[in-house]
Amino acid sequence: MARGMNVTVVRSKICGITRIEDALAAVEAGADAIGLVFYGKSPRAVSIEQAAAILQALPPFVTSVGLFVDMPRDQLQQLLQRLPLDLLQFHGDESPADCEGHGRPYIKALRVRPGEDVAAAMAPYAGARGILLDTFVEGVPGGTGASFDWSLVPENAAKPIILAGGLDAGNVATAIRQVRPYAVDVSGGVEASKGIKDAGKIRAFVRAVRDARCDGD
Numbered sequence: 001m002a003r004g005m006n007v008t009v010v011r012s013k014i015c016g017i018t019r020i021e022d023a024l025a026a027v028e029a030g031a032d033a034i035g036l037v038f039y040g041k042s043p044r045a046v047s048i049e050q051a052a053a054i055l056q057a058l059p060p061f062v063t064s065v066g067l068f069v070d071m072p073r074d075q076l077q078q079l080l081q082r083l084p085l086d087l088l089q090f091h092g093d094e095s096p097a098d099c100e101g102h103g104r105p106y107i108k109a110l111r112v113r114p115g116e117d118v119a120a121a122m123a124p125y126a127g128a129r130g131i132l133l134d135t136f137v138e139g140v141p142g143g144t145g146a147s148f149d150w151s152l153v154p155e156n157a158a159k160p161i162i163l164a165g166g167l168d169a170g171n172v173a174t175a176i177r178q179v180r181p182y183a184v185d186v187s188g189g190v191e192a193s194k195g196i197k198d199a200g201k202i203r204a205f206v207r208a209v210r211d212a213r214c215d216g217d
């Protein structure tokens with residue numbers, strides 16, 4: 001039983017996309033979603049204009065995810081008037097109320113500390129479509145390239161779990177077998193340099209996700 005849902009195919013999101021060519025490489029590799037970072041301190045941040053061009057270039061049936069870190073509500077709502085993002089990912093200290101009321105579904109990212117009670121941390125976000133579990137690094141809200149203790153992921157999570165943090169083509173199959181997530185998410189593990197994706201690494205990652213087999217499958 002995958003955490004949160006009983007899926008036979010684990011979905012994948014390629015995050016930190018900054019170029020149309022990288023978005024299309026993710027789509028061609030079979031990724032299910034792409035992530036666009038609207039957090040200015042990240043080397044993967046995109047402008048509204050960059051994001052609009054990337055979204056315009058996407059073919060159908062690929063979910064576009066906007067990533068935010070404690071963005072003021074009015075600024076977020078102005079951005080959403082200009083960008084047809086399918087899903088919002090809140091990666092900061094947003095309360096459930098901060099995540100609601102934008103007219104878009106959302107996922108909440110939780111950064112997992114050693115020994116964290118993840119089920120308790122998830123509980124307030126009943127309105128989320130899913131919970132992204134990432135690695136806690138002091139002062140770095142996301143894109144750390146570091147993994148966390150996957151044994152901390154609750155067995156019967158109340159929401160679909162998206163596993164993130166330090167994944168790459170070399171470890172994602174092990175992560176899937178251990179955690180059995182609804183989906184996986186990667187940024188640094190498919191890059192040539194910060195914000196510049198490597199199409200070959202993207203293909204290898206998605207292939208490794210597709211080839212991963214859970215016990216009993």
Ligand SMILES: O=C(O)c1ccccc1NCC(=O)[C@H](O)[C@H](O)COP(=O)(O)O
Nearest residue numbers: 015042142143144145165166186187188
């Ligand atoms: O990717 C970033 O630079 C980033 C910056 C600030 C907030 C979130 C960010 N990324 C969010 C993601 O969903 C990443 O894919 C996730 O943190 C995993 O990153 P990585 O460990 O590099 O695969």
